[in-house]
Amino acid sequence: MPKIKTNSGAKKRFALTGTGKIKRKHAFKSHILTKKTLKQKRNLTHTGLIASVDENNVKALLGLR
Numbered sequence: 420m421p422k423i424k425t426n427s428g429a430k431k432r433f434a435l436t437g438t439g440k441i442k443r444k445h446a447f448k449s450h451i452l453t454k455k456t457l458k459q460k461r462n463l464t465h466t467g468l469i470a471s472v473d474e475n476n477v478k479a480l481l482g483l484r
Contacts, residue, residue, distance in 0.1 A: 429480035433469070441469045441477055 434442045447455075448463040469477055478484040 423482045425482045426480040429477060433477055433481060435481075435483075436468075441474065441481075442466045443469050 432443065436442055444466055445463040448460065452460060475484065
């Protein structure tokens with residue numbers, strides 16, 4: 420049986436926590452930042468967790484399922 424390849428795009432975008440949850444970064448923080456407020460940009464800096472409905476799809480892309 421061949422090994423399952425990890426999706427390269429997902430590998431760069433997601434990271435596992437110690438408890439097995441999947442971390443993600445916020446969107447809208449890469450360019451056109453002049454029109455966004457400091458508060459908006461600061462809050463986009465922090466990482467979040469993926470939604471529970473997306474968990475199975477992301478785990479499949481990462482080869483964890």
